[in-house]
Amino acid sequence: MEPEESELVDRLLSNTLSMTGASRVRKIRELDQLLFDNPEFVDSRFRPEDYGKDQYKVAIFGQPKLGKKWMFRLQGHHLSVNVTLSGNNILSSTPQFFGEYPRISHLRGQEAAARRLAIHLHSRGALGADLGAPLPRRILLLPGENNVAVLPSGIRYSALEPQEREKFNLIVAYFIETLSPSEQTRMAARFTEAKLRTPDELHFRWMGHFSPGSPVHFLIQLRPGAGITLEHQNLDGQHVHSVLRDFDNDFGGR
Numbered sequence: 161m162e163p164e165e166s167e168l169v170d171r172l173l174s175n176t177l178s179m180t181g182a183s184r185v186r187k188i189r190e191l192d193q194l195l196f197d198n199p200e201f202v203d204s205r206f207r208p209e210d211y212g213k214d215q216y217k218v219a220i221f222g223q224p225k226l227g228k229k230w231m232f233r234l235q236g237h238h239l240s241v242n243v244t245l246s247g248n249n250i251l252s253s254t255p256q257f258f259g260e261y262p263r264i265s266h267l268r269g270q271e272a273a274a275r276r277l278a279i280h281l282h283s284r285g286a287l288g289a290d291l292g293a294p295l296p297r298r299i300l301l302l303p304g305e306n307n308v309a310v311l312p313s314g315i316r317y318s319a320l321e322p323q324e325r326e327k328f329n330l331i332v333a334y335f336i337e338t339l340s341p342s343e344q345t346r347m348a349a350r351f352t353e354a355k356l357r358t359p360d361e362l363h364f365r366w367m368g369h370f371s372p373g374s375p376v377h378f379l380i381q382l383r384p385g386a387g388i389t390l391e392h393q394n395l396d397g398q399h400v401h402s403v404l405r406d407f408d409n410d411f412g413g414r
């Protein structure tokens with residue numbers, strides 16, 4: 161892209177994500193440039209020239225006009241932002257995928273909050289059988305994988321103690337903080353309604369150990385395979401993936 165076009169993309173992101181979300185996109189692209197500039201850090205399976213802040217693609221679907229439904233996508237290594245709009249009104253900001261390597265700070269909060277919840281559950285024998293189970297080798301519900309049903313497992317929200325519910329709510333807050341203010345409000349309302357009306361349909365699942373930096377994989381699911389999924393993967397302490405899906409409303413509900 162030319163400099164003016166790149167600036168327009170940045171403005172589009174600033175208008176459709178939160179300040180946190182737009183900043184995270186910039187940092188991910190900067191990390192990719194770091195890999196391009198330091199090929200010794202690149203996995204031998206890949207080519208250093210495939211990395212870099214300019215290796216990200218923008219696509220626009222439909223016509224960006226008032227009264228028209230349209231969508232834009234920014235996608236590349238460790239990044240997939242998909243925002244659907246009607247004119248200037250945001251209909252959906254999912255699916256959303258972020259990754260980090262080498263790891264910095266953006267995804268530490270949600271993992272630390274989930275670890276605190278898992279430790280508390282383990283202390284009272286409520287965590288389940290996933291503590292020492294083999295971890296999935298990849299994110300289970302990447303954008304574009306719409307037919308993968310992750311079976312409900314782990315512990316239901318209805319079984320959480322009050323202090324555990326606070327930790328659960330903090331994890332959700334970390335996941336949705338990248339969305340625009342209106343989308344954060346909408347997503348938070350979905351979780352609030354589920355906690356009040358259908359708490360047995362909300363699940364938390366932790367796989368892995370408790371020491372900071374150790375490999376982990378955790379999910380929060382509302383109506384698994386049909387509702388909202390928050391998924392986080394730490395492969396080795398330095399390589400992290402995170403995805404936010406809303407199967408009721410990904411890509412604006414199509």
